[in-house]
Amino acid sequence: MKKAVIFDLDGLLIDTESTCFKIYGDLVRKYGHELTLAAYTERYSGKALIDNVNQFIADFDLPITLEEGAEFYTSNEKVYFDRGIPLKPGAEELLKKLKARGVRIILATSSVRDRAVGVLRANGVDGYFDDMVFGPEVEHGKPAPDVFLKAHEKAGERAEDCLVLEDSEAGVQAAYAAGIDVICVPDIKAPSETVRRMAWAVLPSLYEVSGILQL
Incomplete structure (x- = not known):
C-alpha cells in the first residue's frame, strides 16, 4: 500500500483542459493563427502558464509580451471559473477513501496557489490535502521532475512509497523522471506508447484507482 498519493490538478482532478485549449486558441486566433487540438496536446498540455505563453509567443511569433499573454489567459x-469548474468523475470519492485509510494526500500542480486552492475550495475538497506544491515553488516545470520531487519531500515519504496520479504526457514523464510510480488517467489525449x-x-x-490500490 502506498503511503502518499500525489495528485495533479488540471485535467486530473478538475475538468479544465478543454477550457485551457479554448483560451489558448482564442489568444493565437487574435493574431491570425489557429491552434489545433493535436498541437495543443502535443506541445502545451500539462505545462505551466508562463512556460506555455512563452512557447506560444515563440511558435506563433506573437507581437505581445509575456505579461500581456498571461493577463489574457488569466482574465x-x-x-x-466564476461559472464553476467541476471535479472529474470519481475525484471526491477517491479522496475520501484515501483519507479514511490514512494515506497522505498531496497536490502537485503547475498552477499558482490562489487559482488552485480557489477551485478546490469551490468544490469543497481543499480540506482533503495534507500539503500542496505549486508551480512557482520549483525551478523547472513538467516534464522536469521538480514538482514531484518537492511533493514527495513534503509528504515525508520515500519516492517508492508514493504514487502520482496524472492525466498529461508531460506529467507522466515528470513523475517517471522523479522515480515515482505513476498512474495515467488520460483527459483529452491518449498517451503514446512511450x-x-x-x-x-x-x-x-x-x-478505477481505488481498485488498483485496493481501497
Missing part, C-alpha cells in the same frame, strides 16, 4: 479563465510504458497503469477514470 479569460476567470470568466469560466508514455504508457512509463506508467504503472493507464485507467479510464479516477473510479
